[in-house]
Amino acid sequence: PSLSGLNAGSASTSPKSNQEKEDDESDVSPHKSRPLTRSNTVKPTFEEYLERQAFCEATQQLIDREKHLFWETAEAEANKEAVEKLAADHKALEQHVWQILQQSLSLSTEEEVSALASAVKAINLEEEQDQLWRQNPQTPPAWRPSEWKKHHDEVLQKLVNGRMDNPSSPIGDQVNQSSIEAEIQSMGRQLKEDLQWVVEVVKNCYPPEMDICNFYARQYHQTFSARLKKIVGSVDDKDCSFLLRWDLMIYIGRVLDEAKKEWDQGKEPTRDDGCYVSPVAYDVIQVQLLHKLVIKKAEIDAFIKMYQTFHEDVIKQNKPHSKAFIKANLSCVEQFRDFLVEHNLFPEDVRENCLQVLTEMKQSAHTYLLTPVHKILKPHYQKLGTSDWLKKNTFEKLLNSTEDELQELQGSSQSSYQELIGQLQQEVTVEYVRRLLKGKVKLKNTKKQQKAYKIVRENAEKLHELFGSEQDWLKEILTNIAEVLRLQDIPAIQMQIVSLGSAYPDLSEEHVSALLKLKTNLSQADMNTITSTVLDTLKESYTGGETRRFFSNVVMMSPSFPTCITSCSG
CATH class of the missing domain: 1.10.357 (Tetracycline Repressor; domain 2)
Structure with missing residues (x-):
């Protein structure tokens, strides 16, 4: 689905209540005093928050009630009715949160995006409350720990499984493809579309530390790999080659993911004889030589662009270990360039395009590493x-x-x-x-x-x-x-x-x-x-x-x- 004009960054806003709209319409004069109404004197009830899909506010209200009953007044034992009502409200809130999470890849309105952002905040509030209870010697309520973050991951994992089991993308060219080829192509298109949606829309609903893009990427990778293993049992030569090509691209993606993970964790690349080394080029080249596959243009283009994006991101962020990664990448670029020149595994236009990207990567690396040098040398110039x-x-x-x-x-x-x-x-x-x-x-x-x-x-x-x-x-x-x-x-x-x-x-x-x-x-x-x-x-x-x-x-x-x-x- 497409959300034209959607501003995911304003996801915390919620629609006005009917009473607020009436107040706005009735206040025709700047000098007329606004009557005291429920909307501007009393906080909304839990039920009203749920109706507005303001899950963060609803969660905070329940946590405040929980603290009052169990920590501040110790009324939990005496007021079982209040505890039961709180438990029921907590259960209702949880169901609403999981419901909006299940719509993460099919959000169709700005209100739904806002609801997802609010649900994510609610999950983090619940995680904080779980942590506070772990530090508290008192007996927690039955719903603690709630472990909403763990359940969040499970819900999204099931969501991804369902998307890959029933891809909405149209099946490919049935005339020229076997049923296996068509099925895998369809899953591949679904994967690409969903991950693009995550980057463009879903990402804006999450704080950076939750790293939601990489979370989804891992789920899709694992699910797609599992689907391939299921159908790899009895296939003909054509389907086998097709499967191997997909498996190759998945493996290549995994190699690149590992490099990204080390970068995100602030680790420097390992050294060999004083040189920074990265396994990206070596592993990818070895797999290509092993399978001797003719890689399709779209597939190798996708990898080389992902690698270039990672390379440019390392430069842009300019972290303390950026220079080490760029030096390692320079060696990888050289290995890829030599491999493309020496082995005839790709069509000429694919090879030329890859060589052009590698040249751009080398030039950007040189600029990044040499610009500080010229700054130091400037007084002597x-x-x-x-x-x-x-x-x-x-x-x-x-x-x-x-x-x-x-x-x-x-x-x-x-x-x-x-x-x-x-x-x-x-x-x-x-x-x-x-x-x-x-x-x-x-x-x-x-x-x-x-x-x-x-x-x-x-x-x-x-x-x-x-x-x-x-x-x-x-x-x-x-x-x-x-x-x-x-x-x-x-x-x-x-x-x-x-x-x-x-x-x-x-x-x-x-x-x-x-x-x-x-x-x-x-x-x-x-x-x-x-x-x-x-x-x-x-x-x-x-x-x-x-x-x-x-x-x-x-x-x-x-x-x-x-x-x-x-x-x-x-």
Whole structure:
């Protein structure tokens, strides 16, 4: 069912009584005094609360009566009639609460959603009262402990069983499916629709600590698994393959649930040789290899999206153990990526979609882990390309801080770690070039330009040594920029910039202008000549094809120049 315009968050409200409506209608003048009525002077009776489905208020009223009879006045022995009335009211309330619970997956009005929210609050009040009685030496009434939370779980378990026994979703394509396939598909659709309903509506009726979404997910998983086991006895090959595929997806879901459970409990992933590890990728891959099944697009899409949602939730919540989980996930992403590339178990479109999701997960993990690093390095970035950078050895502080952060970034597999710090090296190099091209330092003569040349070359070499990577291209970019600073001959400067622009067509006219402005001994006419010649040469020599991008990440302040001097996307 669909609840259009339903506001589950306002579930604690209840409709006005007839008397209240009459009062509202009769009060036509702001100066007219409201008559004293039952609605605004006396609390509703227990029966009135039940009629309004205000179960929380009804429960509190019964608890107050219970405390009065058994704790405050000790009238329970003498006033058996009051005790019997209280017991009867408690029984009536309980029946109403279970009735609304049984409608949890078929709520059709805002009032019913409000009633469910009130029932959940009532259950928690009863749990609190049970706990108080456990701490009290007096003899409790016959209905204590009421154990409503336990009964709540049992009611919902029966509800789920009933939904899976009699799914309301239409049976699938009977022509192309066996009866077993159609039955399982129907149960699967019911499961999906019900869990979506839980997330969109039922969840709003429960406090977060009751974790109702995971409760329902476990119930459906257990029930669905049990149904599969019942029909697995005698099936043909086609049905067997179909069942195995469903069993695989259930197992995969269970693996992911275990990872979520550890996350919710605040546990860090286990370590193996100093690296955080998660069983998600290993277990899922082993099951897929074992069954050698052709997984349907919808099924693998569902898993990969669930995994991505879990991954992004870990990042969003940013708990103390988030970094450990993300490092473990990076290793999983790498395993999944290698598996998809090496094994032909999926259609091409499915594989490409999964690889795209895995790439997004890797990028979000890198951003999450590296953003705090750049925040720490920012004070050192600010010294780059300044007079202090030229006169003093300020770059060493950036190197030392970066080295410390490299230690903190460890924890994923070696190859995942190398990818991560390779990304950091690229981002640090981008920031280095951006700060240099801001032009805070003025190289007024050949001597200063020679000094800047040596510093940039030394910085490039030390950065390369620090990261210990094979990304020679990043060092070469800085070396080429250093050469432009060193050269004094106009044609030589032109050739050096053409060499840089040929390798990186995303080098823009703005970048060239900023680089030349560092050499303040160049006249405006010289700069115009160099820029014009470089622009023409690169346009003529550009042949297209894939090239590595770098300068498009070096964002300059002025928007007046074209994106790249070759007018290409690289």
